[in-house]
Amino acid sequence: MLHVDMDAFYASVMIRDRPELHDVPVVVGGGHRGVVLSANYPARRFGIRSGMSGVEAHRLCPDAVTLPPDFTLLTPVSKAIMETFRTVTPVVEVTSLDEAFLDVRGAGRLFGSPEAIAERLRSRIRAEHGITCSVGIAATVSVAKLGSRLAKPDGVRVIPPDRFVAEVHPLDVGVLYGVGEATRQRLHRLGLVTVGDVAAIEPDQLRRMLGGHLGAHLHTLVWGTDRSELRPGGAGVFGFGEGEPEGSMGSQHTLAVDLTDRARLHRELLRLASRVTARVRGAGRVGRTVALTVRFSDFTTVNRSRTLAEPTDVTQEVYDTAVALLDALLDAMAPRRPSVRLLGVRVEGLRRVRDGDSRQLALGERDPGWPDADRAVDQAADRFGSSAVRRASLLTAADSAPRPPGWPVQAIR
DNA sequence: TCTGGGGTCCTAGGACCC
DNA sequence: TCTGGGGTCCTAGGACCC
Incomplete structure (x- = not known):
């Protein structure tokens, strides 16, 4: 399983053809009453992060260039990248404009190891679109996602099942895909700070503490045993697939x-x-x-x-x-x-x-x-x-x- | 001049039916 | 007269993701 995540996608694409902006802080979004959608790495050095209010970003770096997102530019690049993914496997789950999961278990014969596939995709994206991306490689969705996060920027990180405990258990529970700020706070208040702390709790007790679904789900996350099957097509980022909707x-x-x-x-x-x-x-x-x-x-x-x-x-x-x-x-x-x-x-x-x-x-x-x-x-x-x-x-x-x-x-x- | 916009999923209570 | 469960639909709220 690969998780491929573009680095600062909105900002990278928006400034790709504007070399004069490459080395200066650039913020996409923000502005009047908005929040930052994306910031390039020079802007991040000032502490600017996506999700932060535009006012806050301006306070941190008054000289940053602010651009509105141009989806006529971003959407075609995104679609082309997703098509590149489909050249190595038909099983691609698109989760947003700038990231996707790829099941490459059937691609080994043609394209080599997952690491080789990751480098192949990274060099194609760099060559064709002039932007970098990071790749996580693991057995399940949440671990692959964590891998790409740890690999950023412009890297590859493999987390094999036999190294999961050693590499992930020491980290804060908040790194897990599906543990947001509210759940993180709740766990911290219970004295559970690291992934390993939560893993030490019996699943029955975890369910009693947090409710049936969340407890059971968390137990799979802290042992790296969440789902490994993808939903091809993904969440309908470019519109619905063929299946009956709901939604x-x-x-x-x-x-x-x-x-x-x-x-x-x-x-x-x-x-x-x-x-x-x-x-x-x-x-x-x-x-x-x-x-x-x-x-x-x-x-x-x-x-x-x-x-x-x-x-x-x-x-x-x-x-x-x-x-x-x-x-x-x-x-x-x-x-x-x-x-x-x-x-x-x-x-x-x-x-x-x-x-x-x-x-x-x-x-x-x-x-x-x-x-x-x-x-x-x-x-x-x-x-x-x-x-x-x-x-x-x-x-x-x-x-x-x-x-x-x-x-x-x-x-x- | 604090805090966007696009979604998904889960929980929980009440109504209603069997 | 009292007691009971299960299932489905609707509504509201909250957590999470990018």
Whole structure:
């Protein structure tokens, strides 16, 4: 099993063709109210890490160059790299734009040892894309993942089963794939600091201490015996695979300023619902549950959801449901008028559209016009770009400027 | 001028049915 | 009249990942 992880992927790709930025600190993401997505190694020398707030990064290194992520650049590079992986094995589990697990057990005859395969992939990626990556080699997913982390940057680390205890048991439990900050704190409070400390606990006791699933899972992690079979295709980073879905699609946005005004919040919900349902339709899916996320200024976050009688991909239905959920939430909090920092809309319980769905969707008590309006919006977006068509209620003053001939009409309601 | 946006999975309680 | 389990669906929250 190989885990291949690009080094500072977003930053590396964004500055690849800009040599003047190679040796200066570069931060991708961050900015106004955002967090750092990626930082190159010069920036990391100042203590900048991904996940940190943009403000914090700026404090650590005011001279760093900040770039927004350009997915028209990043996505093709990612896809090409994943295709390179598939030249050595068909069993590739893609977990994000910049990392994947490879089952190379069947590739030995053609390509040699896992170490040889790792070096082969690393040199191809360096030659074809001008970026480096790190590889972990082990028997299971979590150990391979740990290996690539320990190998960074630009290295390879093998952790064979017979060296697992010696190499991993002395480390902090937080290094394990699946042990985040909350679980790490919980274990530390129980006096379990290293991986070895947790390994010394009987599985039954671990389950009693932490709950059935987490206890059992943790026991496999501390002995390096978690899963060794991959799920080819992965988590649908580039869209769904062929299997029946389950799953969800959502969109959320931190507002430029916190808002209390309902009309403006509703407008934001319309923007989010439009974006989400366009993706749902584009994937040929419908979903039954609409979920709303609201983060308030004090950073408390609540979720409200409603399951519809029939699955939908109709913008108006998702929007109406999200508005109802938000209004009910805010009404329940009255007379306080909490200010909202972030809104999110998600469609859950997705499944593939079946024959006859579209007719069903257009009948019954539903407004028959909306699916047609959605289709028109999708077609115009295909031709002119997603910013070409918006509800009139989302137009700003700048949008009323004259348009070039042939530019599509914008108003739908 | 603290703390993004895209997801998955698990837990737990209540409703409802058998 | 009281007592009971199991299963499924829905909702809310939380942990985790990149």
